[in-house]
Amino acid sequence: GTSGGVLAPLLMMGGALGGLESLVLPSEGTGFWALVSMGAILGGTMRSPFTGVIFMLELTHDVNMLLPLLVAVTMAHGFTVLFLRRSILTEKVARRGFHLSREYAVDPLEILFAKEVMRPNIVALPPTAPSALLVESLRVDPTKGPQRLFPVVDGSQRVLGVVTRVDLQKLVDDGGAGAGEKFPTIIRSTPTFAYPDEPLRVVVHRMAHSGLTRFPVVARSEGRELLGLIALDDLLQARSLNLDAERRRERVLRMRFPLPFSFFGRKSAVVTDAEEEDDGDQTEAQ
Structure with a gap:
């Protein structure tokens, strides 16, 4: 986790600094420099200038302090951005080796779902596929490229397993006319699935955990009806869709x-x- 319990120490340090400043700076009233310093320390070290301003206004209910606070926290925030690599809230996390950045953006993998980038038109094989059908399924569509994973489904489109292109090609090359009889032996009956309503980030994490780059997309019902196929290449479409949406939005x-x-x-x-x-x-x- 990040650093906690920093609010009270920062306010005390800011108040103490303001007390010292009041000894040399012009007198503007009791607590003026202490309040300004508290807001500046809070907004600068936490990289949250508006939080520092609102916090001080809530403490005093003095709207006349708005302009001095805005000037102070802006200068403090600019100083910390230029001279400090991280804020006090992220320094502890960064020391553990995690990469942090100052930019805040929406991750396309969080706002897009598997159903938006999956391939619905794919080749699925029955468990009793004849040799001719296996050979036909290995033909490459010039517009789509080779299909690397073949779901195996029954008559109700329920997924029974998957077959990789490498295993299927080897079976056809070695088995010849009898490849259909040996086809059930290469079916992987415990595939990893993806679901259409899952964010792409969940799918990416599942790929990283399983070491697989292609999943059949099935319905969440007990029948596990086949809906399509999603691969690592399809996840690149998430960025393309996001950029296209940004272009359309920027009128x-x-x-x-x-x-x-x-x-x-x-x-x-x-x-x-x-x-x-x-x-x-x-x-x-x-």
Whole structure:
């Protein structure tokens, strides 16, 4: 865990520092410099400037202290960001070897689910697949690439196991026409599953724990109905989907100012989406 029990010591240190400052700085009233120093110490060392301001205002209910506190905590926060690598809350965690950064962003693996990146159109094999079907399943689709894992399902699409492409290729090469009879011997009956409503972070952790990079995606019902397949490559789509969503969300607004001067009458570099569509329609008409 992180460091705890730092609030009271920081406030006491800030109050003591303010008491010393009041001996040399102009007098602004009882407790003025102590309060400012308490907010600065709290906001700077914890890297939470607004917390320091609000905390001090809640203690005193003196709104007149808002401006001095804002100036003090801003200077303290800037000083600690420039000269200290970490805050007092993360220093203990960093000393244990964990990587920490100051940026706060939403992890795409937390907001996307397995059903959004899984492959629904895959080849599934029955447990009594003939040799011809096994050979046909090994053909590579140029648009999708080779399928590395083949779920084995029964007539109700219930997953009975999985077969890797390496094992299936070896069986077809060695077994020939009798590969269908030996097919049940290479079925792995205890596969690891993924579920459609799971965040991708859970799937990634399961891959790291199991050492596998491909899971069949099944429904959570007792029937374990096959829904698709998810692989490590599919997780890269999470970042692509997130970037695409960011591009769509960042709408740029273009404005035109009909001013009399030609210099000011130039079109701005930003237009509305409707104007973009109108310009595109005019181009097509020409």
